[in-house]
Amino acid sequence: MVKVLAILYDGGRHAQEQPLLLGTTENALGLRPYCEKHGIELVVTSDKEGPNSEFAKHIVDADVLITTPFHPGYLTREYIEKAKNLKVAITAGVGSDHVDLNAANEKKITVAEVTGSNVVSVAEHVVMTILLLVRNYGPAHEQIVSGGWEVAAVAKAAWDLEGKVVGTLGAGRIGYRVLQRLKPFDCKELLYYDYAELPGDAAQQVGARRVEDLKEFLGQCDVVTLNCPLHEGTKGIINKETLSYFKKGAWLVNTARGALCVEQDVADALNSGQLAGYGGDVWYPQPAPANHPWRKALNPFSGGGNGMTPHYSGTTLDAQKRYADGAIKILDNWRNGKPQTPSDLIVENGEYATKAYGQRK
Known part of the structure; x- marks a missing residue:
């Protein structure tokens, strides 16, 4: 049997x-x-x-x-x-x-x-998380739930997505769909970093430009979204060194795999203000332990910038x-x-x- x-x-x-x-x-x-x-x-x-x-x-x-x-x-x-x-x-x-x-x-x-x-499900979650972070939605919602009303406290860290540079690290089934869904937002530029170039017609349809150097790619983006598989070449690709390539105050979204990031390095970057926000729903291991640093890491300026959820984007x-x-x-x-x-x-x-x-x- x-x-x-x-x-x-x-x-x-x-x-x-x-x-x-x-x-x-x-x-x-x-x-x-x-x-x-x-x-x-x-x-x-x-x-x-x-x-x-x-x-x-x-x-x-x-x-x-x-x-x-x-x-x-x-x-x-x-x-x-x-x-x-x-x-x-x-x-x-x-x-x-x-x-x-x-x-x-x-x-x-x-x-x-x-x-x-679940490619559509994850791509939608990516766009939702980008907007949540860029608009500083988390602290605004928490303020209302707690009974407060202090517009300045949340508006000081709220931006428009229009006019920003957004890049996907990985432009496969999910990464490409993220680019498709971002096109109507009139971003300043859509970028992608991948070992393979998108077919010409696909890249043209979303208006995305490939950047072949990782340091250059990260340094140009206001928002970086991770949409690549986890393997020995990508494990810990977001770490203390690569986080230093980011624009100060950039946002990072990860719905791919938690182990793409060195967990404490990301938490430190958020706590120091190098990252304005980190969001997504993937952890390592899963379920995440109660003391995982991503549960409580916050940007000191906004008092928020944490857009983490349990891994449900693709379910x-x-x-x-x-x-x-x-x-x-x-x-x-x-x-x-x-x-x-x-x-x-x-x-x-x-x-x-x-x-x-x-x-x-």
Whole structure:
């Protein structure tokens, strides 16, 4: 019998009230009917920490691991070595950096994700966060909730997005959609930094210019948004040195992966005023510990500039339907010996399937 292990998050009463919360343990990505129909043993749990966790217990004989980027089961080399039967690791969503891909290749474990399932959701969240930071919305809202009314205290750090230079570090599926959504705001300029140049017609449609030098790119932007994959070449790319390249008072948005940033360096830049604001919803690890510095880091001038949320940008109800259906499709393809959609594959047969992740070699 095939055994599927799904590491998800508990929705509690919210999952009961909203059955479209498919990423929860209660609703289990819609896997239960499928597994019952095909005689598959399904284990669903949120218990993923430590040697005595359900994750540690069941990974030993699971054939398939399914998890999400929002509450990931970290498939480390140690776990892969214990997983004697594991054939497929499926990410219900986008981003498989919670898997040790080198170790997966060595064991010829297929790693696949539901490419494109949440690109619109994340791109919208990026634009929302940019506006929240640039307009100094957080402190203004908190002032109202607390009963205050001091316009000057919030207006002193509120700006228009029009006329600003905005750049995306990474111009793939999400980064490009961010540029599309920013075009109507009449920014002074839209920039992108990426290992590959956008096709001429695509760049022309959004009016974006490529900057090939990272220092030059960061130094020109009023707003920087991170939309690149996490791999060995990008881990910690935003650090004390690169933050010094930013314009003083620039804004940084990160909905890609928390480990793209050195957490304390970003907090220090916000606390010192080098950054006017930092926003996004990705952390490392996830869930973020209560003492994570990004929870309380503030810009001293505005008294705000913190636009962090729990990782939900790519898990809207619309996106959950897409990545739940996609995860079942990947599982079904594997069961029936059908080829996977090429764009969904991260590694297969001991080889990297995408150039971005291949940079981990």
